[in-house]
Amino acid sequence: MRLRISGARVVDPANDVNTVTDVFIAEGHVQAVGKAPDGFEADRTLDASGLVLIPGIVDLRARLGEPGAEHKGTIASESRAAAGGGITTLCCPPDTDPIVDTPAVAELIHQRAASSGLARVEVLGALTRELDGQNLAEMGALKEAGCLGVSNALQAVSNTEVMRRAMEYAATFGLTVFVHAEDPWLARGRLVHDGAVGTRLGLAGIPEIAETIAVARELLLVEETGTRVHFCHLSTGPAVDMVRDAQSHGLPVSADVAIHQLYLTEADVGSFDGFCHVRPPLRGIDDRARLRAGVRAGVLAGICSDHQPHELDAKLNPFSETEPGISALDSLLALVLGLVDSDEFTLSQAISALTSGPAAILGIARGTLSVGAVADACLFDPNEQWLLDDANMRSRGHNTPFKNGTLKGRVVCTLLAGRIVFESPSC
Amino acid sequence: MASTDNSLQVDAHGRLKHFLTIDGLDRALLVNILDTAESFAGVGERAVKKVPLLRGKTIVNLFFEPSTRTRTTFELAAKRLSADVLNINAGTSSTTKGESLLDTLRTLEAMHCDMFVVRHSQSGAAHFIARHAAPHISVINGGDGRHAHPTQAMLDMFTIRRHKGEFSSLKVAIVGDVSHSRVARSQIHALVTLGAAEVRIVAPRTLVPPGIESLGASVYHDLRAGLADADVVILLRLQNERMQGALLPSSHEYFQYYGVTEEKLAAAATDAIVMHPGPLNRGVEIDSDVADGSRSVILSQVSNGIAIRMAVMSMAIGSHAAADREDG
Numbered sequence: 001m002r003l004r005i006s007g008a009r010v011v012d013p014a015n016d017v018n019t020v021t022d023v024f025i026a027e028g029h030v031q032a033v034g035k036a037p038d039g040f041e042a043d044r045t046l047d048a049s050g051l052v053l054i055p056g057i058v059d060l061r062a063r064l065g066e067p068g069a070e071h072k073g074t075i076a077s078e079s080r081a082a083a084g085g086g087i088t089t090l091c092c093p094p095d096t097d098p099i100v101d102t103p104a105v106a107e108l109i110h111q112r113a114a115s116s117g118l119a120r121v122e123v124l125g126a127l128t129r130e131l132d133g134q135n136l137a138e139m140g141a142l143k144e145a146g147c148l149g150v151s152n153a154l155q156a157v158s159n160t161e162v163m164r165r166a167m168e169y170a171a172t173f174g175l176t177v178f179v180h181a182e183d184p185w186l187a188r189g190r191l192v193h194d195g196a197v198g199t200r201l202g203l204a205g206i207p208e209i210a211e212t213i214a215v216a217r218e219l220l221l222v223e224e225t226g227t228r229v230h231f232c233h234l235s236t237g238p239a240v241d242m243v244r245d246a247q248s249h250g251l252p253v254s255a256d257v258a259i260h261q262l263y264l265t266e267a268d269v270g271s272f273d274g275f276c277h278v279r280p281p282l283r284g285i286d287d288r289a290r291l292r293a294g295v296r297a298g299v300l301a302g303i304c305s306d307h308q309p310h311e312l313d314a315k316l317n318p319f320s321e322t323e324p325g326i327s328a329l330d331s332l333l334a335l336v337l338g339l340v341d342s343d344e345f346t347l348s349q350a351i352s353a354l355t356s357g358p359a360a361i362l363g364i365a366r367g368t369l370s371v372g373a374v375a376d377a378c379l380f381d382p383n384e385q386w387l388l389d390d391a392n393m394r395s396r397g398h399n400t401p402f403k404n405g406t407l408k409g410r411v412v413c414t415l416l417a418g419r420i421v422f423e424s425p426s427c
Numbered sequence: 428m429a430s431t432d433n434s435l436q437v438d439a440h441g442r443l444k445h446f447l448t449i450d451g452l453d454r455a456l457l458v459n460i461l462d463t464a465e466s467f468a469g470v471g472e473r474a475v476k477k478v479p480l481l482r483g484k485t486i487v488n489l490f491f492e493p494s495t496r497t498r499t500t501f502e503l504a505a506k507r508l509s510a511d512v513l514n515i516n517a518g519t520s521s522t523t524k525g526e527s528l529l530d531t532l533r534t535l536e537a538m539h540c541d542m543f544v545v546r547h548s549q550s551g552a553a554h555f556i557a558r559h560a561a562p563h564i565s566v567i568n569g570g571d572g573r574h575a576h577p578t579q580a581m582l583d584m585f586t587i588r589r590h591k592g593e594f595s596s597l598k599v600a601i602v603g604d605v606s607h608s609r610v611a612r613s614q615i616h617a618l619v620t621l622g623a624a625e626v627r628i629v630a631p632r633t634l635v636p637p638g639i640e641s642l643g644a645s646v647y648h649d650l651r652a653g654l655a656d657a658d659v660v661i662l663l664r665l666q667n668e669r670m671q672g673a674l675l676p677s678s679h680e681y682f683q684y685y686g687v688t689e690e691k692l693a694a695a696a697t698d699a700i701v702m703h704p705g706p707l708n709r710g711v712e713i714d715s716d717v718a719d720g721s722r723s724v725i726l727s728q729v730s731n732g733i734a735i736r737m738a739v740m741s742m743a744i745g746s747h748a749a750a751d752r753e754d755g
Binding site for chain 2: 196202203204318319321
C-alpha cells in the first residue's frame with residue numbers, strides 16, 4: 001500500500017526533525033519526507049493535521065507471558081496491546097518457561113510473533129544456562145538464532161568470576177550484556193524500598209546499595225573486559241550518576257528506566273497497594289527526580305514499559321505474596337507524554353527515549369523515519385484524553401496502579417513496515 | 428509522608444469498622460478505646476464473667492501463625508461478650524494445600540460470621556482481608572508480619588494509663604528488636620498519638636529499621652542513656668532466629684549490652700514500670716530479678732489484654748450495627 005500521511009507534526013529525533021510536513025510510505029519503507037517522490041500516487045491519504053507522527057516505539061523490556069505463562073498473556077494478545085500503544089518493537093527477557101537458552105525457544109518466539117504480525121518481537125538470550133548464574137549459555141548459537149543480546153534477567157550472577165567470563169564470552173560474539181543490577185544478598189526476601197514507608201508498613205526493604213554495589217561491580221568488569229553492558233530499569237539516583245561518570249570516561253555502557261519509576265515513589269505503596277509491587281522497588285522522591293534528570297541528560301537513553309501482565313489472582317494476596325510488575329503497554333506513550341506536558345522533558349527528548357535511543361541500545365536500524373528506513377511508525381493525537389479502564393486496556397493483564405486515571409495523548413494509527421496494524425475509529 | 432489509609436478502618440462518623448493499625452487513628456478514638464476497656468475491666472472479677480453485648484454474633488479467630496496468649500485472650504474476650512467463637516489454626520497449612528487466603532476468607536464468610544480476628548506472618552494481611560471481606564464483617568488485626576499489633580499496643584497503653592495516669596509527662600523507652608517488631612511499631616504510633624513526652628527506642632544499629640524517626644521516636648544505641656529518667660520501660664522479645672545470620676553475635680552478648688537488669692534499671696525513674704509483651708526470654712532481654720520484681724507490670728498486661736479486646740470487638744461490631752440501622 002502506498003500511503004501519504006499529510007500535515008502531521010513529524011518528530012524524528014534521530015534526524016533532528018520536529019516539524020509539520022508530509023510523509024510518503026510505500027513498499028514498507030519511508031520513501032520521502034516533505035515533498036512527494038516523482039510519480040507517487042497514494043492508495044490512501046491520512047489527513048493527520050493536529051496529530052504527531054513518530055517512529056514506532058521500541059520497548060526495551062516487556063514480558064509477554066508466552067511461552068510458559070499464557071494465562072498472563074500471549075505473544076498475540078500482547079502484540080495487539082503493543083500495536084494499540086504505538087509500540088512496534090518489543091524486546092523480551094529470557095526468563096520465559098522454557099528459558100531462552102537454546103535457539104529453539106528464540107525461534108519459537110519469533111515464529112509466534114511473525115504469525116501474529118502485529119509487532120516485532122526481539123529476544124534476549126540467556127547469559128547462563130537455565131539462568132543458573134554458573135554455566136555459560138550457548139551465546140554463539142543464540143546470536144545466530146537472532147537474539148539481540150544476552151541477559152540473566154532477574155537472576156543474579158553472584159559469582160564474580162562467572163560474570164567476568166560471561167562478559168568476555170559475550171563480547172567475543174559482539175553481544176551486549178543486559179544487566180538487572182541487584183546484589184542478591186542485599187535484596188533476598190525483601191520487597192520495597194528500604195526507607196520510612198517500608199519501616200511503617202513492616203515490609204523488609206531493599207537498600208539502594210543493592211543496586212549501586214551491583215552497578216559498581218559490573219562497571220569494573222566492563223573496564224576489565226571491554227564488554228558492552230546495558231543496565232536495565234535503574235531505580236536509584238546514585239546509579240544514574242555512576243553510569244553517567246562511566247559514559248564520560250568512554251566506557252561502553254547504557255541504561256534505561258521503567259516508566260513507572262518516573263511517576264511513582266515508595267509512598268505510592270500506601271497501605272499495601274499490590275499494584276505498586278515492582279522490582280526493583282519504587283524509591284524516594286529524590287531518586288525519581290534524578291531518574292528524570294537522567295533521561296533529560298541522555299544518560300538513560302531509553303524509557304521502557306517493563307510490561308508484566310498478570311492474571312487477577314496474582315495481585316489478590318497480602319502485599320508480600322503478590323507477584324511484582326505492572327501491565328504497561330497500553331499506557332507507556334501517554335504516560336511519557338504526560339511528563340512532556342508537565343515540562344519534565346521536551347517532546348524530542350521523550351520521543352528519543354522511546355524510539356532512537358532504545359533502537360541504538362539494541363543495535364537495530366529502527367526508531368527513525370529516515371528516508372529508506374523501514375516504515376514502523378505511530379501517529380497519535382497529543383490532546384485526546386482517555387480513561388485507562390478495563391474497557392480501554394488491550395493487554396490481557398489489567399494490573400496497573402494507573403487504572404481509572406485520565407491520560408492525555410492517544411494512538412490513532414500504528415504502522416508496521418508500512419502496514420496498518422492498529423487504527424482507531426477516528427482515523 | 429502519607430500515613431496508612433484510614434478510610435478502611437474508620438467510617439464516615441469516625442467509628443471503628445476494623446481495627447488494623449494504630450497508624451492514622453486519632454487521639455479521641457484511642458482514648459475512647461481505653462475508656463471502653465476500663466468499663467469492661469471489672470467484668471472478669473465478677474462471679475458471672477459475662478455481658479450480653481455480642482450475643483448471637485460469631486467471631487472467628489483466624490490464626491495463620493501460632494499464638495497462645497493473643498488467641499486465648501481474644502477467645503476469652505469474645506466469650507465474655509457472649510459471642511460464639513470459632514478457633515481456626517490455619518498455620519501455614521492452608522497455603523501449602525494450595526488454598527489462597529481469599530478462598531479461605533470466602534469459605535468462612537459463607538458460614539455467616541460477623542468478625543475475623545486475624546494473625547498472619549505477612550505484613551498487610553489484615554488490610555488485605557479487610558479490603559476483600561464482605562461489608563458486614565469486621566476485621567481485627569491480631570498481628571501481621573512486622574507491621575502492626577494494635578490490640579497489644581492498646582493493652583500496653585491501658586496498662587500505662589492505669590499506672591501512670593496522663594501520657595503527656597511520660598518518657599517511654601522501648602528496648603530491643605524494633606526492626607522485626609510489629610508490637611514496637613504499634614506502640615510508637617499509640618504513644619505519639621496519645622501525646623507521650625518522649626518515645627525512645629534502644630537497640631543496636633542492626634535492629635533499628637531505617638526512617639523510624641519519622642514515626643516520632645528518637646533512637647538510642649546505649650542502654651543506660653536510653654533508660655535515663657524513663658517512666659516506662661518496654662522490652663521486646665528477641666527471637667532466637669536473630670542469632671543466626673548477621674544481626675547479632677550471641678544472646679550472651681545481647682544480654683551484656685541490651686538485657687535489662689536491676690542495675691541498669693537504676694538509670695530509669697525510681698517509680699518506672701517495666702513491661703514486656705511476652706513470652707519472656709529470661710537472661711536474654713530481661714533479667715529474672717526485673718521480670719519478677721516490684722516494678723514489673725507484665726502480668727497485669729495479660730489481664731488488661733482481655734478488657735482491651737472486649738472494647739475493640741464491641742466497638743467494631745457496634746459500628747456495623749449502627750451503620751445497618753442508619754441504612755435501614
